[in-house]
Amino acid sequence: MYAFTHHSATSIADAVKSVGEGKYLAGGHTLVPTMKQRLAMPGNIVDLNKVAELKGVSDNGGVLTVKAMTRHYEVENSPVVQKAIPGLAKLAGGIGDPQVRHRGTMGGSVANNDPAADYPAAVLALNATIVTDRRRIAADDYFKGLFTTALEDSELITAIEFPHADSFSYAKFRNPASLYAMVGVAIAKKGGAVRVAVTGAGSDGVFRWKEAEDKLAANFTAAALDGLAVSPSRVNGDLHGSAEYRAHLIGVMAKRAMGA
Amino acid sequence: MTATGIGAPVRRKEDFRFITGKGRYVDDINRPGQAYAYFLRSPHAHATINKIDTSAALKEPGVVAILTGDDVAADKVGGLICGWMIHNKDGSPMKGGAHPALAHGKVRYVGDHVAVVIAETLAQARDASEKIEVDYGVLPAAASIESARKAGAAAIHDVAPDNQVYDWHIGDKAAADAAFAQAKHVTKLDIVNNRLVPNPMEPRAAVGDYDMGSDSFTLYTTSQNPHVARLVLSAFIGIAPENKLRVIAPDVGGGFGSKIFIYAEETICVWAAKKVGRPVKWTSDRTEAFLSDAHGRDHVTHAEMALGDNGKILGLRVKTRANMGAYLSTFASSVPTYLYAPLLSGQYNIPAIYAEVEAVYTNTAPVDAYRGAGRPEATFVIERLAEVAARELHMDPAEFRRRNFVTQFPHQTPVIMAYDAGDYDASLTLAQKMHDTAGFLARKAASAANGKLRGIGYSAYIEACGIAPSAAVGSLGAGVGLWESAEVRVNPVGTVEILTGSHSHGQGHETTFAQLVSSRLGIPLENVSIVHGDTDKVQMGMGTYGSRSGAVGMSAIVKALDKIEAKAKKVAAHVLEAAEGDIEFKDGKFTVKGTDKSADFGTVALNAYIAHKFNGQELEPGLKESAFWDPTNFTFPAGVHICELEIDPATGVIKIDRWTAVDDFGNVINPMIVEGQVHGGIAQGVGQALLEGAVYDESGQLLTASFMDYTMPRADDLPSYNVGMTVTPCPSNPLGIKGCGEAGAIASPPAVINAITNALGHENITMPATPEKVWRAAQSAVRKQAAE
The missing domain is CATH 3.30.465.10 (Uridine Diphospho-n-acetylenolpyruvylglucosamine Reductase; domain 3)
Incomplete structure (x- = not known):
């Protein structure tokens, strides 16, 4: 110092x-x-x-x-x-x-x-x-x-x-070493609007996952996210997880935030 | 068994001071007038040092001195040594490159020591180090075995132009080839044993002190073997003759092998103390520990097992490449050779074994012994092969092992070792029962119903502890003898000090050694003090590593206690006015056979010193004896660990659901401390299997240089263990002890990987099995489970 x-x-x-x-x-x-x-x-x-x-x-x-x-x-x-x-x-x-x-x-x-x-x-x-x-x-x-x-x-x-929101939930996957969020997904619903924010994974930091927001606005269930994936190109990769793995985890954590 | 005797789970005497913050570690030691050392370390993995300009740095506030490799060379300070000579297949000696305590002309890994700044405060030393200008000529770096051995790779040491340290072998190649020619089936595996950073809780530290009046040095250092440190610093590095150098290793907060070695930092601190006329102190920070503590493991192996009828193992062929890092650390050369290949027979009767080991320099931190040292690597090879062979033969893995177990003792393996005692089937049978292996399929079905993959894995390990006898290890290239010494000092009031060459840095010697003495002499536990870690107090010692303190260190105490008893009986004969041959000693009392005459231990001790009742010319006053114990063989702890785990295929996260460990450590002095050793060992083994891995990038930068990136096991990564024991006493020492310190770390990695591959249904996983690797590997398993 x-x-x-x-x-x-x-x-x-x-x-x-x-x-x-x-x-x-x-x-x-x-x-x-x-x-x-x-x-x-x-x-x-x-x-x-x-x-x-x-x-x-x-x-x-x-x-x-x-x-x-x-x-x-x-x-x-x-x-x-x-x-x-x-x-x-x-x-x-x-x-x-x-x-x-x-x-x-x-x-x-x-x-x-x-x-x-x-x-x-x-x-x-x-x-x-x-x-x-x-x-x-x-x-x-x-x-x-x-x-x-x-x-x-x-x-x-x-x-x-x-x-206030009608519902708000957050699910994260911890980096095994630091225990910081390697992927964290927050989902808020207010009236007909749904906002999905992803931390830990974005190559530009926290971001909104618009595709998931649209799907959940139409059908606010975990199943609505089936088959939906974030492109690894907007996700960072390092020693602890490749972009591909983190992108996959975003989908998993989003579903877990939805209670799956 | 008494409440504090042999076999009693006595609470550790030393814990009161540790948990109340009253321990005295090297960093707690401050000498009047001391200055602080900061090491300027190389930012490059491989570079020439063209020039070091310290002129600006020397003008910084508080600077006492700045020393470089030129100063070390000018003072003729010897280089750091590797104390075990390995010979190549052709009989020529290994190629050991020079290892100056401060780099001279060249740096060979990130963290290599370029200069030391000694200043009034640590902050001033560090500030000044930033003003040192080093002109580096960056060279191509080789951070991996492959890149170091590639044609045209830059030579790290001139003596080894192709970066090969040695090319060694063991066993009978012709016999092994013949076994493979007859084989009905051959199981082949490529194995990576990942590189680990030891991370003891207390980082390394040193205080060097020089007393001009007596022209003598004192070094306080975080050492597992202070006498060996003194020997090396005297005889090889040339700091001072042994009678002018005192080495003190006070409380030491964990070592796991990494504090066996003699490093640059303590060498520099003790040398510089005379040079600058001030005590010099250095304490590693955690980043320095990651960069410069000797790392562990780092093998790449191809292994093949030849199988005959009914799953009988006919032979083994193993080819290993070992990464030694940039320099040969103190015992580095022995780890992938004599501490590794002789264990490849495992618990099995294998008629033919041939192993080749190539050791390679790379531009990484030196690699040396780390908890288990070679034996975890061997166990991983044989236990992965055994599991995969059983699967390929469609045999139950427990049954496969049972069919191949050694059952007759002594058993001579084809690779040096003569197993002296064991009952491998007893451990396996008890482990299966404790684990409820019969219920596994039902548990697997329940997991599958939850979308999880469950697997079970066995590991039937054997290790060789108490490395010995001295003459035998000498013939294999060891530069030292591997005995242990002890002295028993009985005070006139009957209290006892035990001075031992073993060194406790977490093992609980103050308790277990006291239990031995207390029960042998029939005196209260609190009347026994254990003294260790000071070359001026303890006569000699080889230190603590390789699970040797019980089998070797305590045996030396027993030998000294035998002498104490013999002498005390002579004294007692005078006290009780009886013939020496009629004196019996039991439960702390000397009695005269056939009479009710008796004297307690304290009375006899007092009489030994007042010497009123015997002629001092015929019987020497006093009651103090010493002994050296050189064992006749290694000891062979063995056991079975079973790991059962559940994989979440969506994330690759593994949850270890149950763990059963049944170990045969021979006789046990304190089962609670032994269990603690098993727990800690498993934690480190699970760390290796699932979490830990030192990663260098291609340029030789350590990417995992902090706990932010290097994953240590945490309590919630581990299950509650079922620990059981079987006992076949060791025949080669008086207590029947085998040793327990490393067993958990040796046994557990293959148990974990066998369980993961069992769950996945294929073998494609490497350590550490991180969530991403497991997720990728699980994709096919999920499809298969869905199809079923």
């Missing part, structure tokens, strides 16, 4: 004002290891952990709001989340391990947009809105590729708003 300055922010305004060329520190699960490996070398760290206005969960009967610094453990165990979108609480309970869930935050995960993270699939499938210190960004406009988002320099996610 290289030397850096550390500022513990007291408010959203203080954080945004202080960050400059530096980095925000949320749960630190990506940033701190990459700093320790000397792969990231921010000169300035703005720590969000003491910003009270970035914490908490609320629901207005139609939209669930999760503030950015809410830990995975809190999402998993929040009665508000469990009532509003139970599948989201379940997804949070499957992230990493207990240590990770007590430290990692939703805002940190969504800001980092790791292609193997779970939350981006939920945000995209549930058509959530990313709320920042300066604007609101629709999920469809937010994810821009591997570790890339619509966020501008110094722009800070303050909350994520999830419209």
Whole structure:
């Protein structure tokens, strides 16, 4: 790790004002290891952990709001989340391990947009809105590729708003070594509309699987996905799974998300 | 059996300090004024070093010194050695390339040691290392056996222009060929034994210290055999004479073989301590461990089994290529030769065996002994062949094995080994009963109804432990003797210290060794302390590996205890005023035959030291004895493991449903610790079979250099094991012990792969059987099951 300055922010305004060329520190699960490996070398760290206005969960009967610094453990165990979108609480309970869930935050995960993270699939499938210190960004406009988002320099996610859905479910296949999602499929249904988001596998990060959405909109059963396949050309491959295998797993995990 | 005696499942004495964080590992040791070493490692798999410019780095804050291969050469520090000479088929010696502790003129794998920066803090050393400018001339790299042996491949060492280290063989080729000429059936298999990274929980570490006043060195190091480290550092590397070099291996957090070897880092730390006049400390981080700990396995084999009438095995032909990595590590040459091929007979009566082994340099980390060391590779060959042969002959795999088991002992195999005792059928029969193999078909049908493929696989393994006798291993090329030593110090109050040359790094010696002494002397367990891991305390030792601490290390203790008892009887005769021949010793009491006179052990110990009751000229005061034990043979633990698993054909995910292990370890001192060894061994074997694999790309970069990419077994990858034991005592040591440390890792990989191939109905799967491989392999099996 290289030397850096550390500022513990007291408010959203203080954080945004202080960050400059530096980095925000949320749960630190990506940033701190990459700093320790000397792969990231921010000169300035703005720590969000003491910003009270970035914490908490609320629901207005139609939209669930999760503030950015809410830990995975809190999402998993929040009665508000469990009532509003139970599948989201379940997804949070499957992230990493207990240590990770007590430290990692939703805002940190969504800001980092790791292609193997779970939350981006939920945000995209549930058509959530990313709320920042300066604007609101629709999920469809937010994810821009591997570790890339619509966020501008110094722009800070303050909350994520999830419209309620009729149903939401998520199934993932874990990378055997890291236990990150090698393929994760989130499916949300609201009225006649179905959104299917795939994480872990896309060569450009999380993406919507439109063909599956159309089939499920017509017939919301696992069987509707029979014979449907994602082209391996839009899927990445590595040591742990070829593009062909991951593409196949997308179909399997989609059916499992549908209860098959 | 008493509550703490031999055979009692005593809880481990050492665990209190380990689980309360009170263990003392090398990284816990800090010497006054110590500086920190950071090794600059090669980013290239193969390159010349044209120039190293340290001038900018030397100006960085906190830098004490920067040393390179030139400094090592100038000080005439000897190279790292390989201590086992192998001869080629034509009798010529193997080609061992030089292995300087810091690379000199050339780097040969990613992670090779280019320079060491010694600074006030580790961060400063690392910062400065980034300012060292190295002018590399990148050479073509060969990361695999095939690419290293390809015509025109760049030579990794000048002494081996075609990258061949040796071309060795064993057995009778003519006899094997004759067996194949008569065969009714021949089973052939191509086998890859995947490369593994040991990953002990504690990474390697070293603190080198030099005392100018006494002109002597102390090295604290993560070693399984501190005396061997001292011997090599003195006699070969030339750090200091043995009487001026103390090596301490305190608590060590796992080794699995990887801490047997003498590495560059501890050599540099102890050498540099004198050079810079400061104690020098180095602790590996996990990435360095992946890059530079000696790896394990990495064989490619073609094997053939000749079969006669009624499924009788007539002969075996095996051709293996072994990847040795970029340098020959300390015992590397012995692993694919004498620790491997002599086990190819398995538990079977095989009249003719011929094996050839070619060892090859590649631009990868050195490969050496890893839990089982050669025996897992041999067991994988013979147990895969046995299973496939049974299938091809349409025989039950258990019955096939039974027909070929060795049943008469001693049994001389065609490949060196003389099996001394065993009852292989007893282990197989008990394992089948415990496993309920009879219920397998019903369970398979139930799985099929759920769309799952169920398979069962056997592994009837044998291994050779307690590697010995010294004269025999010497004749095979070993550079050291393989005995063990012990000293028993009885204190005046009757408490006892055992100084052993064995070294515990997870095996629980402090408990099992104390159980032996406690029951032999009839004193409480807590009155016995075990001392190990310090060359200034323990007289001599060969260390712990190859499941040798019980069979060899404890036998040395028994021999010393025999002397203690003999001496104590002389003292007791004076105390009890009786003839020495009338003294009997039992349950901690000395008695006079035919009388009610007695003295307890503590009384006799005290009298040995106060020496009031005997003439000190006729009987030496004191009660302390030492012994060296050199066994007459290897020991031969054997057993049967049965793995049963279920495959999800949609994803290729495997769930191990049940596992039965029945082992014959001879007599057992502490069954709980033995079971723990079996559990851990199976976990590592399942790791090899399903999860673990070190992967280099073609340019020699290690792709699996962290736990993000290298899959270690986790608790939820493993089932609850059914562990059973049968006992045929080992005839070649006084305790009848065979050894248990490696059995699980040896037995389990073929059991897993036999179960997978049984489920799939074909043999097309390699280790690690990852979900993707299994998914691909399962497609045809699904079609077949659907058709049925």
